[in-house]
Amino acid sequence: MKDLDYTYAVARVRALENSLFSDSEIERLLACTEEEQCLQLLSEKGWGDGTGSMDISDMLKREEEKTWEVIRELAPDMSVFDVLSYPKLYHNLKAAVKQVCTEVEGESIFYEDCSITGEEMLQIVRNKEWGQLPGNMGEAAAEAYDTLLHTRDGQLCDVIVDKAALDAIYEAGKRSKAEIIRNYAESTVAIADIKIAVRSQKTAKSIDFMKRAMAQCETISVEQLSKAAAAGMDAIRDYLLGTAYAEGAAALQESSSAFERWCDNRMMETIRPQKYNSFSVGPLVAYVLARESEIKTVRIILTGKQNGFSEESIRERIREMYV
Amino acid sequence: MSQLGIVYALMGAAVAVFLAGAGSALGVGIAGQAASGVVSEDPSKFAKVLILQLLPGTQGLYGLIIGFVTLSKIGLLGGGVVDVSVQTGLLILAACLPIGIVGLISGTSQGKTAASAIGIIAKKPDQFGKAMLFPAMVETYAILALLISFLAVSAIQV
Numbered sequence: 001m002k003d004l005d006y007t008y009a010v011a012r013v014r015a016l017e018n019s020l021f022s023d024s025e026i027e028r029l030l031a032c033t034e035e036e037q038c039l040q041l042l043s044e045k046g047w048g049d050g051t052g053s054m055d056i057s058d059m060l061k062r063e064e065e066k067t068w069e070v071i072r073e074l075a076p077d078m079s080v081f082d083v084l085s086y087p088k089l090y091h092n093l094k095a096a097v098k099q100v101c102t103e104v105e106g107e108s109i110f111y112e113d114c115s116i117t118g119e120e121m122l123q124i125v126r127n128k129e130w131g132q133l134p135g136n137m138g139e140a141a142a143e144a145y146d147t148l149l150h151t152r153d154g155q156l157c158d159v160i161v162d163k164a165a166l167d168a169i170y171e172a173g174k175r176s177k178a179e180i181i182r183n184y185a186e187s188t189v190a191i192a193d194i195k196i197a198v199r200s201q202k203t204a205k206s207i208d209f210m211k212r213a214m215a216q217c218e219t220i221s222v223e224q225l226s227k228a229a230a231a232g233m234d235a236i237r238d239y240l241l242g243t244a245y246a247e248g249a250a251a252l253q254e255s256s257s258a259f260e261r262w263c264d265n266r267m268m269e270t271i272r273p274q275k276y277n278s279f280s281v282g283p284l285v286a287y288v289l290a291r292e293s294e295i296k297t298v299r300i301i302l303t304g305k306q307n308g309f310s311e312e313s314i315r316e317r318i319r320e321m322y323v
Numbered sequence: 324m325s326q327l328g329i330v331y332a333l334m335g336a337a338v339a340v341f342l343a344g345a346g347s348a349l350g351v352g353i354a355g356q357a358a359s360g361v362v363s364e365d366p367s368k369f370a371k372v373l374i375l376q377l378l379p380g381t382q383g384l385y386g387l388i389i390g391f392v393t394l395s396k397i398g399l400l401g402g403g404v405v406d407v408s409v410q411t412g413l414l415i416l417a418a419c420l421p422i423g424i425v426g427l428i429s430g431t432s433q434g435k436t437a438a439s440a441i442g443i444i445a446k447k448p449d450q451f452g453k454a455m456l457f458p459a460m461v462e463t464y465a466i467l468a469l470l471i472s473f474l475a476v477s478a479i480q481v
Contacts (some may be wrong), residue, residue: 012363015446049444
């Protein structure tokens with residue numbers, strides 16, 4: 001698609017961006033003393049299905065659906081957005097492999113809003129029809145299935161599928177002509193690698209485990225990052241200081257939740273230039289990611305209020321807003 | 324040979340109207356798509372985005388002016404077609420080129436700038452004055468081309 005084909009869609013997204021939460025509106029939400037007040041505020045802003053239902057999960061689910069309804073209506077070519085659903089797709093694969101291998105049925109463990117739904121994925125895994133899965137998924141599914149059956153190691157199964165997901169995202173980024181998808185893929189893989197390094201360091205995992213879990217990308221060296229993780233948290237920070245993710249080192253020093261927040265904020269930084277782009281698919285992708293981040297932030301606030309967290313500890317977890 | 328002269332002169336008028344008109348059509352089309360996007364979400368911004376959409380439409384008018392001047396110069400509008408030599412015909416054609424070419428390029432560029440300015444209206448409608456200035460800047464070059472084409476066509480003796 002040519003960039004000019006997105007003129008209508010970008011202008012509409014620009015108008016829609018007005019209804020995204022700004023930092024001051026998040027502050028208002030934070031200032032609510034009770035969960036009901038938050039829900040009331042969200043409902044006044046048009047969140048939910050319009051029936052006045054105050055069920056949190058329904059409201060947040062409906063907001064996710066609304067985002068995709070708009071994008072489906074606007075985008076001349078939906079294939080650009082496939083890469084955004086890879087995490088959900090590979091999650092479905094992981095859940096299906098575990099359910100089939102352990103024969104334990106979980107409730108609501110699948111995402112239904114992606115190209116292969118939970119039921120379809122279960123069918124494929126039960127019949128071992130790996131050829132029906134797209135890209136590298138078939139290979140990863142077979143390996144994860146065999147590994148889980150032989151070793152009963154759920155974590156290893158997760159590592160195989162998660163690595164395949166990161167590889168698929170990176171490949172999709174390399175193939176894509178859209179700059180935002182390339183940047184999204186690079187940031188997603190790099191941040192995931194950094195998260196793996198930090199968590200592996202905390203749980204004292206081996207270098208081999210880390211190398212198996214991390215995916216290759218341009219801005220992070222798997223070799224150096226895994227060595228740094230094996231040497232300790234300070235070594236990870238030192239390594240990050242020499243990369244494009246230097247701010248992550250400071251966040252790591254602060255606290256775990258500050259680090260998690262930085263991971264999401266870094267993605268926001270990647271997409272923020274799209275606010276000033278009037279053509280191309282970039283602003284549409286940025287809108288989807290901004291909505292996802294907004295919904296995640298609202299979920300964090302609501303969960304915090306539900307569990308009686310202090311305003312300060314919720315604030316520490318609040319993500320930067322796009323607008 | 325004298326008939327070929329009038330053909331060249333007529334080609335000049337056609338180039339001015341065709342290229343500048345095409346530039347405006349493309350520009351207004353691009354800005355119109357952006358305007359539709361904003362109005363579909365917020366119909367109250369219709370008047371503001373309509374003005375921005377119309378800005379790239381002027382190149383077509385400039386082309387039309389030069390076309391008219393050329394046609395009246397060679398007598399096609401008054402009924403008495405004058406005798407135009409090949410050299411004069413080519414001179415008229417050359418005189419029409421600035422508004423044709425600049426009209427095409429500036430019309431398209433102004434359309435893109437107007438679409439971006441419509442983005443400003445979508446987010447900050449109170450900044451309408453500033454939003455209008457950006458596409459208006461592109462207009463300068465269309466006006467310069469119009470001036471040169473007009474002076475050149477007027478100066479040619481037939």
